[in-house]
Amino acid sequence: MPAIRKIIYANFLVIDRYLLREFSLNLIAVIGVLWLIYVATRFSRYLGQAALGHLPGEVIFTLLGYSSLGALSLLLPIGAFLAVLLALGRMNSDSELTVIAACGIPNQRVIRNVAIFSISTALIVAMLSLAIVPNVLSGRYELEQKAKMAADTSGLVAGSFKESRDGSWTFYSQGLSNDNQKMESVFIEINRGERPIVFRAKQGRFDIDAQTGNKYLVLEDGYRYEGQAGDKDFVIFEFETHSLLVEKGGDKQVRERHKSLSTSDLWTRGQNKDLAEIQWRISAAIMTVLLCFFAMHFANTGPRQGRYAGLLPAILLYIVYSNLLGVSRAWVAKGVISPWLGGLWVHLLMIVVLLLLFNKQKVSQLWMQYKPNKGHGS
Numbered sequence: 001m002p003a004i005r006k007i008i009y010a011n012f013l014v015i016d017r018y019l020l021r022e023f024s025l026n027l028i029a030v031i032g033v034l035w036l037i038y039v040a041t042r043f044s045r046y047l048g049q050a051a052l053g054h055l056p057g058e059v060i061f062t063l064l065g066y067s068s069l070g071a072l073s074l075l076l077p078i079g080a081f082l083a084v085l086l087a088l089g090r091m092n093s094d095s096e097l098t099v100i101a102a103c104g105i106p107n108q109r110v111i112r113n114v115a116i117f118s119i120s121t122a123l124i125v126a127m128l129s130l131a132i133v134p135n136v137l138s139g140r141y142e143l144e145q146k147a148k149m150a151a152d153t154s155g156l157v158a159g160s161f162k163e164s165r166d167g168s169w170t171f172y173s174q175g176l177s178n179d180n181q182k183m184e185s186v187f188i189e190i191n192r193g194e195r196p197i198v199f200r201a202k203q204g205r206f207d208i209d210a211q212t213g214n215k216y217l218v219l220e221d222g223y224r225y226e227g228q229a230g231d232k233d234f235v236i237f238e239f240e241t242h243s244l245l246v247e248k249g250g251d252k253q254v255r256e257r258h259k260s261l262s263t264s265d266l267w268t269r270g271q272n273k274d275l276a277e278i279q280w281r282i283s284a285a286i287m288t289v290l291l292c293f294f295a296m297h298f299a300n301t302g303p304r305q306g307r308y309a310g311l312l313p314a315i316l317l318y319i320v321y322s323n324l325l326g327v328s329r330a331w332v333a334k335g336v337i338s339p340w341l342g343g344l345w346v347h348l349l350m351i352v353v354l355l356l357l358f359n360k361q362k363v364s365q366l367w368m369q370y371k372p373n374k375g376h377g378s
Helices: 002-011 014-051 057-070 072-093 096-102 107-152 251-259 263-269 272-299 311-334 344-358 360-377
Strands: 161-163 169-176 182-190 197-208 215-226 235-247
Touching: 014 057, 014 072, 014 107, 057 072, 057 107, 072 096, 072 107, 072 272, 072 311, 096 107, 107 251, 107 263, 107 272, 182 215, 197 235, 251 272, 263 272, 272 311, 272 344, 311 344, 344 360
Parallel strands: none
Antiparallel strands: 161 169, 169 182, 182 197, 197 215, 215 235
16 A cells, blocks of 8 residues: 555646545545435335235345446446536636646646546446446346245245136145245146146246246146046146246346346357447446546536536436437347447547537637638638
8 A cells, every 4th residue: 555655646746636536535425326316216116016025025135235236337437427527617616727727737637637537437337347247137137036936936835725816727736845936746727728737746846037037837747637537638748847837027027137148148149139238338438438528528617607507418418428329229239230330439429529529619710710711702
């Protein structure tokens, strides 16, 4: 630590340390507020699911921990954006930036510190998005599926019959494990068509397809009876393993599972939707850097406009930027645009807008020079 401190003091002026400290403190404050809002929203959602019996109450805080960690890669880009905006907005309102300029410190010094802060934050975002968050989401997904399955089977009692909600099948198990996921001496009667179907198996267990989210009851060492006993079309099948679809997974479960795949797995699969997910993760880091530079422009407001006059247009820009990345992600997944183009066009568009904003006076002068020449030529 002393060695690092010496390096910092040797390479950074007082103004550099002051700016970076302001950015960092604002980042902590903004992330703290956004994180609390996110956690509260998630907590109320999990409580609602637990109240409806769709989720065991004992896993709520574990799921909350997974979700809060997974949200960091989404909160850091907008957190860094608002941190720079609020810090420079306050300094501009308090005339601190004017004093800094009067002391002979060029504006490039502020730009340099914004670059250091934004790139450092972007590296953290990249590490989270590409490596840490997928593992966290994978753990959350598996725990959610197991918890929901446990909630769905919580009504099962060994030695008693249980009917489905629509009455189409009847279930019986002589023995159950403590988590209700494994059964012994299983009997199932299904009446969905004209021909009744009966299953009898030595063992049974519930399983979830990791890719689709479909829930299955897997029977082992048993028989399947179709039709009425004594009829000509009565059939008996013997099986070692037979899977019954209990509940079909929804599109949301498929999307959640896809988000939890590691970046290396996505790259190996190489489908359009996989490349779209990789580009989305990389875009979070690129977006962080560009947003911080946009914050410099929005923080530079007039003395009568107020400290936070640039907050509303800044939020609008963030919404447009993130939505364009979302559209690009969907286009790549559907094959509308090339995966190699991906979100690159969105970032290039934002760089052009950023350059125009930073060179607004030069662009205005060129435009004014062009208008008289055009009028004279006509």
